[in-house]
Amino acid sequence: MNSLFIVRNARAEDDLIAIWLHVARDSEVAADRLLDRIEARWQQLETYPFSGAPRDDIAPEIIRVLHGHRNIEADDLGP
Secondary structure (H helix, E strand, O other): OOOOOOOOOOHHHHHHHHHHHHHHHOOHHHHHHHHHHHHHHHHHHHHOOOOOEEOOOOOOOOOOOEOEEOOOHHHHHOO
16 A cells, blocks of 8 residues: 655645634634544545545645535635
8 A cells, every 4th residue: 555645834834723723712622623633634645645536626646635514625725
């Protein structure tokens, strides 16, 4: 089985902090739980790299994994 190494760049880390801060306004526990779930999905992709759907429309080699009821499209990411 081929595994995948996921690189989280500074922009990704900044996004995670912003997500946590936004959710934590209502509940720090929920914010922690959300980031734990995101981390679990990254680990899933590292172990099973073909479990996501390819999103070459965003960038080559991007894999899309839906989290819960969230569906982030390429248009949501801006220019």
